[in-house]
């Protein structure tokens with residue numbers, strides 16, 4: 452066994468996330484660890500929480516990072532909002548809506564699954580019809596479906612939900628810091644963000660915010676919540692609720708520090724500027740990819756994310772071979788399709804520090820050469836050469 456330090460590679464991460472971290476974020480990660488309730492750790496937590504509110508555009512007091520991954524954030528929402536027998540509508544657009552519906556079934560909620568043709572978004576009218584028909588306690592919708600590359604509009608939806616006494620929960624794991632998101636202005640009740648996508652920190656947290664309406668449901672629920680997902684306990688540690696702050700479980704202060712720097716960088720740049728940069732860079736990618744014959748998977752421009760860009764797999768090319776070649780020759784990690792895009796598309800993510808014009812030019816050249824290479828090898832099976 453080789454016990455010398457592992458030789459970490461500096462891969463360019465242009466897939467569906469995680470993405471590369473900035474130098475500032477990496478420096479924060481390498482700082483000395485702190486005790487979970489040390490004065491400095493508390494200061495770090497308080498600053499991070501306030502920055503998170505700004506990035507979410509919310510004044511919700513129940514806003515905090517949870518030590519888990521994005522999926523853990525989805526489970527937290529389901530387990531804290533729903534009680535056995537409660538009804539939930541999931542407006543599914545791909546893998547992540549399906550996952551949330553599966554989690555809700557584990558918690559014995561009554562789940563109504565809506566499905567949509569891939570590439571299409573839900574209209575307010577059709578969602579209102581379903582809410583009026585089923586009268587759920589919660590509507591869950593994915594803002595950015597990273598499995599397909601679709602951006603679901605949210606404006607106006609909360610008013611419809613509230614008309615029927617229904618809460619609105621949103622998966623913004625891919626959209627936070629890449630596409631506009633206004634939690635308070637859009638009256639969203641519950642939002643889950645991720646750290647490892649456009650936010651630009653490593654994976655390890657779900658970023659959560661709950662409106663006063665959602666907070667009331669959590670505080671008044673009758674049945675218990677699993678310890679690790681219990682919002683009351685975690686929120687107390689983050690000092691979101693009245694009362695004395697108590698340790699709940701040991702957080703990685705290195706990770707909080709990294710997240711703080713990632714959020715600070717976004718706020719320094721300005722959220723509108725961050726969103727515009729992602730929009731400009733994605734739009735540039737769409738044009739440049741067209742010039743090498745790659746076709747976008749999502750036809751309607753208004754339905755596309757500005758973070759993950761899905762491309763139809765060129766004829767005669769196996770994605771395993773193409774992505775292996777890109778990884779081995781150029782040290783770039785791209786993502787294959789999953790769920791509705793499995794074996795049909797590849798996913799190119801330009802997020803955070805990688806959302807740059809120069810990166811567009813680089814990846815276009817790399818893909819042009821790699822596709823030509825695969826074609827010159829029949830189905831391009833470089834492994835069998």
Ligand SMILES: Cc1ncc(COP(=O)(O)O)c(C=O)c1O
Pocket residue numbers: 467468520521522523547593595596597598622623624625645654
């Ligand atoms: C939109 C969306 N939701 C949920 C998840 C799950 O997050 P995680 O892998 O951090 O558990 C992902 C991950 O790619 C995602 O893109």
